[in-house]
Amino acid sequence: xxxxxxxxxxxxxxxxxxxxxxxxxxxxxxxxxxxxxxxxxxxxxxxxxxxxxxxxxxxxxxxxxxxxxxxxxxxxxxxxxxxxxxxxxxxxxxxxxxxxxxxxxxxxxxxxxxxxxxxxxxxxxxxxxxxxxxxxxxxxxxxxxxxxxxxxxxxxxxxxxxxxxxxxxxxxxxxxxxxxxxxxxxxxxxxxxxxxxxxxxxxxxxxxxxxxxxxxxxxxxxxxxxxxxxxxxxxxxxxxxxxxxxxxxxxxxxxxxxxxxxxxxxxxxxxxxxxxxxxxxxxxxxxxxxxxxxxxxxxxxxxxxxxxxxxxxxxxxxxxxxxxxxxxxxxxxxxxxxxxxxxxxxxxxxxxxxxxxxxxxxxxxxxxxxxxxxxxxxxxxxxxxxxxxxxxxxxxxxxxxxxxxxxxxxxxxxxxxxxxxxxxxxxxxxxxxxxxxxxxxxxxxxxxxxxxxxxxxxxxxxx
Amino acid sequence: xxxxxxxxxxxxxxxxxxxxxxxxxxxxxxxxxxxxxxxxxxxxxxxxxxxxxxxxxxxxxxxxxxxxxxxxxxxxxxxxxxxxxxxxxxxxxxxxxxxxxxxxxxxxxxxxxxxxxxxxxxxxxxxxxxxxxxxxxxxxxxxxxxxxxxxxxxxxxxxxxxxxxxxxxxxxxxxxxxxxxxxxxxxxxxxxxxxxxxxxxxxxxxxxxxxxxxxxxxxxxxxxxxxxxxxxxxxxxxxxxxxxxxxxxxxxxxxxxxxxxxxxxxxxxxxxxxxxxxxxxxxxxxxxxxxxxxxxxxxxxxxxxxxxxxxxxxxxxxxxxxxxxxxxxxxxxxxxxxxxxxxxxxxxxxxxxxxxxxxxxxxxxxx
Numbered sequence: 068x069x070x071x072x073x074x075x076x077x078x079x080x081x082x083x084x085x086x087x088x089x090x091x092x093x094x095x096x097x098x099x100x101x102x103x104x105x106x107x108x109x110x111x112x113x114x115x116x117x118x119x120x121x122x123x124x125x126x127x128x129x130x131x132x133x134x135x136x137x138x139x140x141x142x143x144x145x146x147x148x149x150x151x152x153x154x155x156x157x158x159x160x161x162x163x164x165x166x167x168x169x170x171x172x173x174x175x176x177x178x179x180x181x182x183x184x185x186x187x188x189x190x191x192x193x194x195x196x197x198x199x200x201x202x203x204x205x206x207x208x209x210x211x212x213x214x215x216x217x218x219x220x221x222x223x224x225x226x227x228x229x230x231x232x233x234x235x236x237x238x239x240x241x242x243x244x245x246x247x248x249x250x251x252x253x254x255x256x257x258x259x260x261x262x263x264x265x266x267x268x269x270x271x272x273x274x275x276x277x278x279x280x281x282x283x284x285x286x287x288x289x290x291x292x293x294x295x296x297x298x299x300x301x302x303x304x305x306x307x308x309x310x311x312x313x314x315x316x317x318x319x320x321x322x323x324x325x326x327x328x329x330x331x332x333x334x335x336x337x338x339x340x341x342x343x344x345x346x347x348x349x350x351x352x353x354x355x356x357x358x359x360x361x362x363x364x365x366x367x368x369x370x371x372x373x374x375x376x377x378x379x380x381x382x383x384x385x386x387x388x389x390x391x392x393x394x395x396x397x398x399x400x401x402x403x404x405x406x407x408x409x410x411x412x413x414x415x416x417x418x419x420x421x422x423x424x425x426x427x428x429x430x431x432x433x434x435x436x437x438x439x440x441x442x443x444x445x446x447x448x449x450x451x452x453x454x455x456x457x458x459x460x461x462x463x464x465x466x467x468x469x470x471x472x473x474x475x476x477x478x479x480x481x482x483x484x485x486x487x488x489x490x491x492x493x494x495x496x497x498x499x500x501x502x503x504x505x506x507x508x509x510x511x512x513x514x515x516x517x518x519x520x521x522x523x524x525x526x527x528x529x530x
Numbered sequence: 531x532x533x534x535x536x537x538x539x540x541x542x543x544x545x546x547x548x549x550x551x552x553x554x555x556x557x558x559x560x561x562x563x564x565x566x567x568x569x570x571x572x573x574x575x576x577x578x579x580x581x582x583x584x585x586x587x588x589x590x591x592x593x594x595x596x597x598x599x600x601x602x603x604x605x606x607x608x609x610x611x612x613x614x615x616x617x618x619x620x621x622x623x624x625x626x627x628x629x630x631x632x633x634x635x636x637x638x639x640x641x642x643x644x645x646x647x648x649x650x651x652x653x654x655x656x657x658x659x660x661x662x663x664x665x666x667x668x669x670x671x672x673x674x675x676x677x678x679x680x681x682x683x684x685x686x687x688x689x690x691x692x693x694x695x696x697x698x699x700x701x702x703x704x705x706x707x708x709x710x711x712x713x714x715x716x717x718x719x720x721x722x723x724x725x726x727x728x729x730x731x732x733x734x735x736x737x738x739x740x741x742x743x744x745x746x747x748x749x750x751x752x753x754x755x756x757x758x759x760x761x762x763x764x765x766x767x768x769x770x771x772x773x774x775x776x777x778x779x780x781x782x783x784x785x786x787x788x789x790x791x792x793x794x795x796x797x798x799x800x801x802x803x804x805x806x807x808x809x810x811x812x813x814x815x816x817x818x819x820x821x822x823x824x825x826x827x828x829x830x831x832x833x834x835x836x837x838x839x840x841x842x843x844x845x846x847x848x849x850x851x852x853x854x855x856x857x858x859x860x861x862x863x864x865x866x867x868x869x870x871x872x873x874x875x876x877x878x879x880x881x882x883x884x885x886x887x888x889x890x891x892x893x894x895x896x897x
Contacts, residue, residue: 427582428615432629432680433603442628446619 106291106500113286115279117261121145121243128261130284136250137268137277140260144240146216156265160216161193162236168227174235175212175223182232193234200228216240244268249276291497295489295505298498304485305505307395311481312463314399315406319459320452322403323410328440330411331418341415348408356472359401360386363393363473386473394474401469406462410455417451418444453521460517461510482506532593532606532683532716533558534579539588541574541740548574550740552588556716558683561707562745563731564720567763571740572720573612573688579718580686581605592684603632608680608715610690614673616661622648622672623657629680647679650709667698674706678713685715691726703729724764728752736760753816754882758889761814761882767846767857769814773886774852776803776811785813785881788852791831796878800893803883812884814891817859819880822847823873824866830873835866849874 114130121143131137144158159179167173177198186195198210209225216238226232242265248255269280295301330341347355362368363385370382385393421444429443445452467483470476476484482502490499534556541549549571556562564572577583579590581602589598597605608629617625624631626647630640648654651671661669670690677685690706691699707730710717721727727734728748735745736759744756755761761769774787783799784792793813795803803811823830837848844859847866851874858874866872883892 422613422615424611424613424615425617427602428609428611429617429628431580431582431602431607431609432676433632434628435603435632438632443617449619 103500104504106497107504108287108289108292108501109285110288110290110497111285112281112283113288114284115263115267115282116284117246117259117263119261121245121262121264123264125262129256129259130282131248131255131259131279133279133282135248135255135279137244137246137279138249139244139246139268139270139275139277141245142265142274143219143243143245143262144217145243145264147239147241156242156270158240158242160238160240161196161232161234162216162238163196163212163232164235165198165226165230165232167224167230171224173212173224173226175214176216176220176238177210177212177226178218181210182234184234185231193237195231195233198226198228198230198232241265244270244277246277291501294495294498295501298485298489300480300485300488304480304482307479308464308466308481310395311398311402311466312460314395315402315463316456316459318399319403319407319410320455323407323414323455324445324448326407326411327414327418328444330415344408344411346408347405348412350405351468352405353468353472355401355405356469359397359404359469360472363397388478391478394479397473398466398469398479401473402463402466405469406459410459413451413455413458414448417448420451421447449521453517456517456521457514460513464506464509464513482509533591534684534716534718535589535591536575536579537589537591539575539578539585539590541571541578541583542586547571547740549578549585552740552742554735554742554745556718558716559714561710561717561719561730561732563727563734564718564737565724565727565731565734565763566722566737568722570737572722572737574740575737576686576688576718576720579684580607580609605684606682607684607686608677608682609686610673610677610688612689612692614669614693616669616672616676618661621658621660622653622664625661625672626657626676626679628676643679643681644675647675650678650712651675666693666695667702670694670702674709678709681713683715685710685713685717687717687719689720689722692721692723699726706730725766728764734764736763738763754891755814756891758812758814758884758891761891765816767817767859769816769882770820770854770856770858771884772813772815772851772854772856774811774813776806776809778807783807785811787813787854791851793831793876793881794829794878795881795883800883802892806885810886812886812889813876814882814884815876815880817846817857818844819877820856820858821875821877822858822860822864822866823875824864825873827873827875830875832871833874835868835870835872838866838868847872 110133112133114132116127116130118125119128120126122145144160147157160176161179161182162174162176163182164172164174181199182196183199184193184196187193201208201210209227211222212224212226213220214223217240243262244265245260245262246268247260248257263279267280267283268277270277326340326344330337330344350358360367364370365382365384369385370379373379374382384390385397425447426439426443429439434442465483466481467487470479470481470484473479476488480488482505486499486502486506489495489502534554536552536554536556539549539552540547552575554562564576566572574583578585579592581597581600585598589596591597592605592607617628620628623644626644627640630643635643644657645654648657651674653668653671653675656664656668656672661672664672670693674690677687687706691702694702703726719730728751731748733745734748734751736743736751738759744751744760746754751760752764755764755769758769758771762771772785772787772793774785774793777784777786777792779792781794783795783803785795786792821830826832831851833849833851835847836850839846839848840862843862845862845864845866847858847860849856849858849872856874860866884890885892
């Protein structure tokens with residue numbers, strides 16, 4: 068064999084043409100989807116590192132997961148420059164200048180707990196105050212002024228209680244806690260001991276106990292998925308979704324095939340049927356839900372009709388908390404009415420792609436109408452049915468508006484409704500995302516299943 | 531016995547007749563070719579026999595049984611379609627056996643007959659394959675095998691060879707002829723190819739605008755066309771037509787054409803010719819019926835050759851005679867070139883006399 072000497076050049080134009088579409092896909096489909104996936108499995112506040120010293124730059128000794136119980140061993144206040152976070156535990160320190168007992172002018176820092184503010188500027192800046200009296204017996208009656216805004220700094224001076232001071236400067240300090248785990252339930256290194264800023268620690272009672280409120284480092288976690296699986300609505304939601312699918316899809320496909328056969332029969336005026344059958348395709352699913360609600364509701368058409376012909380004396384309630392089966396029946400009817408026509412349209416187009424002569428040949432060789440349907444049309448419709456099945460199954464996993472309109476989403480709930488509930492009612496973005504991912508995985512799995520189960524390619528590549 | 535009788539069959543699409551009052555009898559085991567240009571209604575007539583489009587008037591009888599309103603499946607017929615209409619989702623074996631399965635034939639019998647049909651068409655090794663990866667010729671064979679496996683007494687073929695390339699068509703033509711002689715079915719074969727019709731048919735029915743013009747054996751249709759259309763549609767090159775005026779001279783009747791050329795008639799002219807003296811007349815003559823010679827001859831017309839087309843087995847000369855353009859075929863050894871003068875003889879017994887008004891050939895009883 069001689070290798071070909073001329074290399075085939077790949078045409079570039081198709082790739083250039085497809086580039087905008089790829090960018091669009093990446094920006095508006097790929098990115099949000101990946102973000103959604105990440106939300107379901109990644110907790111960006113999972114663990115809190117404990118530091119060697121009370122300072123942001125200090126070395127990490129190890130991490131504690133969110134919610135770990137803690138014992139507070141010590142606390143320290145650190146100066147914050149500028150940035151203030153709302154959930155910060157802070158201490159205000161004042162730099163004061165005053166005359167001490169010896170009439171010497173002294174200057175130094177004191178915590179706000181030691182100074183009573185007597186005078187403020189219009190914008191609230193403290194200008195002057197007095198030193199507070201110490202109440203505890205046996206304590207040093209004098210208040211210490213420190214060289215810097217820290218109790219570990221050197222003493223600058225001491226002031227008597229009620230000494231008038233001028234406040235020349237203020238400083239805000241954040242509390243840091245030296246903590247160690249106090250928790251038997253979580254599997255953490257119990258000997259760990261380190262510093263953490265107050266903003267990530269929740270303190271109980273007198274300040275000896277606390278827990279890790281939220282972490283600063285993210286971690287992949289199955290927590291949200293577990294939470295979804297343990298959710299009391301999860302079981303009912305997916306069981307109802309599957310139940311609806313099992314009730315709707317087979318009936319829908321039989322109906323759609325029959326409708327398509329009616330249209331394909333080309334009897335007189337069958338095109339009118341096509342238009343009539345197609346009406347539901349133009350209606351939004353919520354509108355269909357409301358339409359069927361008006362049929363089934365207390366003084367709706369069905370009750371009026373039954374009363375009118377004397378079958379019942381007073382309106383029955385079909386859509387109440389006690390009539391779950393009626394709600395399901397109403398949903399099935401509404402979905403059948405709404406979504407059968409799209410299946411029909413796909414099957415009609417499939418039927419039209421079967422050459423007339425093929426069907427005539429079958430007829431000529433003695434196949435009755437139903438034999439032609441069974442042996443010729445249905446096998447040749449397999450690609451169309453496959454497409455319709457994939458489409459309908461994916462849409463069935465997403466069923467939502469009709470369920471909400473007819474059942475309110477409480478008695479009968481579905482996966483999409485739970486996604487909605489977690490996101491809006493419970494404000495639990497991560498679990499909502501887990502639900503959404505669950506629906507996505509079911510959809511992908513069903514599409515693969517149909518592509519495998521309804522094999523078509525090898526036998527219909529050409530006709 | 532499966533004689534097909536088509537009695538007064540008409541088929542109307544909208545307000546035009548696709549087939550108008552067709553009457554045909556196809557004898558048992560006969561091979562009848564329905565020939566005509568596209569749109570002449572030949573396929574429509576075939577479909578009326580098949581039951582794929584009911585006749586709007588008239589009757590179709592197969593083997594003495596009135597099948598006019600029977601569905602195709604109950605007519606005991608079998609058919610080869612123009613597009614082959616093979617079922618793409620079935621193997622060749624299932625395709626060939628389809629009709630037998632529908633009629634609830636036993637499995638062993640189906641297998642036997644499928645194998646038999648496949649053997650006839652030499653496609654035994656294709657039986658387990660699907661049509662998708664087969665060539666046009668192979669599919670054609672499958673379609674024929676499917677029709678033969680039914681062993682119906684009536685076989686209908688709708689332009690079965692028109693989708694094949696020329697060489698394959700030639701090959702299949704001979705093979706189909708052999709096969710149909712073997713299976714002894716009464717056959718209606720639709721084609722627009724006059725060579726196919728001449729070479730295959732026991733009889734040819736020529737159709738035009740929904741009306742059957744003539745139904746006769748190939749040789750008769752070729753040499754004794756009933757009208758100008760049949761003469762011009764059959765044969766390659768088509769029949770020549772020469773316009774002239776009928777005159778009576780001392781020797782008998784002559785046709786005066788062009789600048790005073792006189793073409794004599796035989797003594798046994800049709801009676802219908804007599805009253806037409808001094809009236810316009812049209813002569814029809816086949817290209818190979820004329821005799822050309824390089825030397826002047828008795829009763830020959832002096833003409834000038836305008837075009838010479840060598841076709842291998844023959845040379846086709848184009849000659850202008852008055853306002854008429856003639857195609858004359860000569861033996862390749864007759865060496866001529868354009869512009870040369872030759873002498874053309876029109877043998878009186880080969881001349882067909884045509885009424886220019888209704889284009890019917892006089893004396894054939896077409897009137």
